[in-house]
């Protein structure tokens with residue numbers, strides 16, 4: 017009985033406890049669910065709060081937005097916006113939203129990103145594909161372009177550079193014979209013409225260089241006309257005269273390359289040059305490049321290096337003409353490193369021309385030819401606590417990073433010797449990025465240094481330069497690469 021009672025008691029107690037437990041559990045579940053729900057709602061709200069878009073610079077002009085102010089003086093525009101809004105901000109131009117990432121920390125987002133997230137083809141292909149052609153660069157998925165870049169790198173090696181120095185020195189000496197003993201001439205024009213010749217000699221091989229006459233130079237100019245604001249903004253099928261010229265030039269130049277490839281193949285000759293590298297190259301899966309790809313890559317190589325190197329060389333000339341003491345130091349360095357008699361240049365001596373190298377480095381700091389690198393945000397991206405929405409054109413500007421007040425001492429001063437001392441920006445990974453960084457980094461840096469140092473060594477040995485009546489060219493912002501405005505220089509042959 018007691019047992020029973022006990023059992024009954026236990027049962028009653030059990031039922032009571034069970035009932036109590038059920039209520040407690042129900043209550044607890046309700047509370048938990050409520051708390052979970054409320055927290056989720058709060059968290060969601062919090063997350064939404066964190067997902068702040070970058071500050072947007074307002075404009076009262078529909079569609080065009082800030083195009084006029086930016087077009088007039090992009091550096092000033094961006095520096096002002098940086099002071100006002102910080103390193104990450106957006107604004108609208110011609111119906112597109114641009115988000116700039118200024119300074120080393122913000123720029124890291126672009127340089128460390130995957131191409132699937134911040135995409136280069138989406139922004140560049142429209143401009144480059146009609147010029148380079150199909151099957152190369154931004155017309156192919158990025159992993160394929162990366163393989164093509166590897167082939168480029170194989171072709172740009174030290175053994176080739178040794179030959180390039182001789183070719184470039186000879187082309188430069190021959191070209192500048194027309195300048196005579198002294199006068200005033202357009203330096204940028206001359207260097208642009210020269211660099212088509214040197215780049216063609218070095219990168220295309222003797223067959224193609226042999227065909228480079230005035231007609232072909234005009235074809236390059238027409239092709240190059242494809243890199244215009246119009247081409248970037250308007251559909252490429254529009255029947256504009258400049259688009260037609262570009263497309264005709266593309267077809268004609270490709271024919272020249274096809275002929276050169278055919279000639280090389282038929283001759284059975286194996287020349288140690290860039291054309292051969294591409295003719296021998298294969299993708300990872302063993303497939304060789306077809307003639308169309310080889311031709312497209314050769315066009316790409318020439319044009320990628322053409323404007324970048326010619327503007328840089330021209331600006332360097334003006335910086336040297338402005339600072340005659342520096343120019344004389346560079347001339348003295350030629351004699352100190354190469355010998356009083358100034359024998360023909362060679363690659364090893366070129367490497368030792370460290371002042372000339374620092375002048376080039378400093379020119380690339382103050383006048384980097386690529387003012388903006390761009391990507392399309394295909395997924396939302398976070399920088400400096402802001403979420404950049406899909407569809408924004410994400411930009412990094414070497415020009416602005418190279419002169420940020422907080423990173424560079426005496427930021428607008430041309431001072432090649434700043435690299436001799438502790439450089440205040442050295443700790444900042446992306447404060448100096450004339451050749452970009454990450455997966456899209458330039459593969460032409462070493463070639464560009466060899467080319468520009470050889471050209472300037474030859475010129476410094478031949479002439480003394482000075483500004484015409486103290487005029488230092490202003491920046492021509494109307495071209496996609498910022499060229500010198502009215503780039504006339506005064507020169508006089510050096511007396512030995």
Ligand code: HEM
Pocket residue numbers: 136165168317318320321322324325328384385386389390449450451452453455456457458459460461463464
């Ligand atoms: C002073 C000379 C040069 C400068 C300042 C320069 C600058 C640059 C920059 C900033 C980029 C990165 C673009 C981006 O991230 O959107 C780049 C990429 C590239 N450059 Fe250069 N470049 C120069 C010369 C050359 C030359 C001589 C060649 C070829 C021989 C070349 C071939 C390339 C290629 C293939 C890429 C890769 C583009 C990509 O992966 O998306 N560049 N260059």
